[in-house]
Amino acid sequence: KTLSAEEASMQVYPEQGQWLKSMMRAIRARFVLEVGTFTGYSSTCIASSLPADGKLVCLDVSEKYTSIAREAWGRAGLQERIELRLGPGLAEMERMIRDGEGGFDAIFIDADKESYDEYYEAALLLLREGGVVLLDDALWSGRVVGEADAVDEETRSIILLNDKMARDPRVSFILDPIGE
Incomplete structure (x- = not known):
């Protein structure tokens, strides 16, 4: 299709x-x-x-x-x-x-x-x-570079989660730019 x-x-x-x-x-x-x-x-x-x-x-x-x-x-x-x-x-x-x-x-x-x-x-x-x-989409085609309050809701959500995961003691965080 x-x-x-x-x-x-x-x-x-x-x-x-x-x-x-x-x-x-x-x-x-x-x-x-x-x-x-x-x-x-x-x-x-x-x-x-x-x-x-x-x-x-x-x-x-x-x-x-x-x-x-x-x-x-x-x-x-x-x-x-x-x-x-x-x-x-x-x-x-x-x-x-x-x-x-x-x-x-x-x-x-x-x-x-x-x-x-x-x-x-x-x-x-x-x-x-x-x-x-x-x-x-953790990099969201580069849209995550910037301030969370200056972007659309989708991008803001990704920015905030990336920040959260980077500081989350429950996980080991890796940001891999495959496909971005």
Whole structure:
């Protein structure tokens, strides 16, 4: 399916996809959560790097875009490793926390930027000890360089979360400019 130029700009870049594959293999991920699936490129990369008994849980609100993702997963033969849950990602993460569904090796967040802090906090509760949280758009095409009060809400959210993570004693923080 053809995406508009704006939609295409929202996708994960090929070098990011390769980086995700490498990261999943390096940490020997078996159980991964993706928040924000869009058309499925990142989820295809992640799922293809999991062992045969691995599982990727994808959270997204869009039937339109995830229908494209489902086609991609089918073409790649990965549909058995991927579970799609449609609905608000934060609500699903909160349900997972309440139900004790956690222990993820890695969590990849690439959804609405205004909710990044809430996704991050929920991710820390769903992650296994020593697991990895990955956030896309941390540099936001350079827009995060500047004052948090002088930018739009999406950019402000990313700036504030980057600052928070850099000082967060619960995590080791790395900012990698892959794809930026």
